[in-house]
Amino acid sequence: MKPIFNRGQSLQLRLFLAVLVAIAIIIADSRLGSFTQIRKYLDTSVSPFYFLVNSPLRLLDDISGSLASRQQLERENKALQHELFLKNSDLLMLGQYKKENTHLRELLGSPLRQDEYKMVTQVISTGTDPYTDQVVIDKGSINSVYEGQPVISDKGVVGQVIAVSQLTSRVLLICDVSHALPVQVLRNDVRVIASGNSCTEDLQLEHVLGNIDIRVGDILVTSGLGGRFPEGYPVAVVSSVKVDRQRAYTVIQAHPTANLQRLRYLLLLWKVDKNRNTPMKPHEVHHIANERLINITPQVCLREGHP
Structure with missing residues (x-):
């Protein structure tokens, strides 16, 4: 039976060639910009796997959310409604406050810096x-x-x-x-x-x-x-x-x-x-x-x- 891996000069030669190719690729990667584009293509190609691996976690999150107790959901709902009510009351004067702040900055000679x-x-x-x-x-x-x-x-x-x-x-x-x-x-x-x-x-x-x-x-x-x-x-x-x-x-x-x-x-x-x-x-x-x-x-x- 012929062995799968032949030992001797042929194996050593192939190992030497493989090392040379690896060194050449490392040097080319550090000096040529084309390898950066190749890495981007590889990242893009594996992107669907990230979403696929993350889908069970999202499914578990959805299941755990659906199993939450009714009382807990009601408490959270009331708290959110109360917070929304307060936020909406603040928004009633937000436009006026923005105009006043703009006017005050102009009076003080301070430029308005956009966020x-x-x-x-x-x-x-x-x-x-x-x-x-x-x-x-x-x-x-x-x-x-x-x-x-x-x-x-x-x-x-x-x-x-x-x-x-x-x-x-x-x-x-x-x-x-x-x-x-x-x-x-x-x-x-x-x-x-x-x-x-x-x-x-x-x-x-x-x-x-x-x-x-x-x-x-x-x-x-x-x-x-x-x-x-x-x-x-x-x-x-x-x-x-x-x-x-x-x-x-x-x-x-x-x-x-x-x-x-x-x-x-x-x-x-x-x-x-x-x-x-x-x-x-x-x-x-x-x-x-x-x-x-x-x-x-x-x-x-x-x-x-x-x-």
Whole structure:
């Protein structure tokens, strides 16, 4: 019987050729742009499998929702009706308030800065690689998603898009060890870099001197440096400050405001004016950050003591 794998010079030659081909592909992938397009096509081709794998989870969610008790549904319905009533009463004066705010800004000589365009997206898969913290969302190039696009949740900054296919995109979370985000302390405008330390640990502030004025409980918001993330979005709250006096530096950790381990619905951000890269003034950042903190994390805002 002829053996399946022949040993000897022929096998060694084939192994050598395979290694050469692998090296050639790696070099071509790093130097040629065509392989990026191939990866996009591959991501697009496997996109239906993401939806297929996610369909049982959606089915279970629907079944669990239908099995909820009648009393619980009635309580939720009454609470939602009460909330809707309050929201509708607030909307009655919203138009008038907008006109008054516009008029006041014109009187004060302050330009009216339009907010970013947003789109809701859903997480359909989480990364299986234990060494990276990524999620897959159900929006792609057909929705004008682009690489480097900021992604937030209703609690704060989540991450940025790192790969885009036609129907889906991959988002690198701020807790990933390869991610770094320029932030500033809302209390005194001190600017630092917040680096990921895995989603099971708090963020780490890099290059911090021993005499820096950062305290436990300080709110960190996006500084806008680099032009990727808009200013004033909540990122984290300082959870630990340890001063090493012998080495003259400080080890500071901050807990993300967004629950990065339980993500489902997220927001993609677009700049309305893509040509505007002028950073905002510090008082403008404070104003926008406080407004967002009131809507996103009111308990954090009150604890910090900002108006």
